[in-house]
Structures are given as structure tokens and as C-alpha cells.
Amino acid sequence: MNQLTLFGLFSVTAMLATYALEKRSHWFILAFAFSCLLGSTYGFLQGAWPFGLVEAVWSLVAARRWWRERK
Numbered sequence: 001m002n003q004l005t006l007f008g009l010f011s012v013t014a015m016l017a018t019y020a021l022e023k024r025s026h027w028f029i030l031a032f033a034f035s036c037l038l039g040s041t042y043g044f045l046q047g048a049w050p051f052g053l054v055e056a057v058w059s060l061v062a063a064r065r066w067w068r069e070r071k
Contacts, residue, residue: 004045011038026069033062 001009014035021028036059043052 004042007038008042008046011035011042015039026066029062029066029069033059033066036062 015032015038018028018032018035022032036055040052040055040059043049043055
């Protein structure tokens with residue numbers, strides 16, 4: 001396994017874990033947004049720009065949800 005693959009594995013694992021914990025705290029929503037950014041970075045680095053683009057959009061959606069939930 002190379003470093004890029006490990007980074008991708010970490011990114012999607014973080015996305016899964018933080019998504020599962022979102023109902024516990026609004027901070028997990030923010031962590032999910034950040035992990036989506038990591039997933040987006042992974043997608044662009046490996047050359048799968050549609051995946052990178054969709055993950056970037058998911059990150060914005062999650063950040064907006066965090067902004068609403070924190071109040």
C-alpha cells in the first residue's frame with residue numbers, strides 16, 4: 001500500500017466515523033466537513049476529479065449544517 005492509498009483510507013474512514021457520530025455533537029458535523037475535504041483532496045490527488053468535486057460539495061453542505069446546528 002502506498003502513501004496515497006493510506007491517505008485515502010484514512011479520509012474515508014474518518015468520513016464514516018464522523019458521519020456516524022453526528023447526532024452526538026455539532027462538532028462531529030464539523031469533523032465530517034473536514035474529513036470530506038480530506039476525501040476531496042484524495043480524489044484530486046489520485047486523478048479522480050469527479051470524486052474530488054463531489055466531496056468538496058459535501059464538505060460545503062456539512063459546513064453549512066454545522067453553522068446552523070451550533071446555534
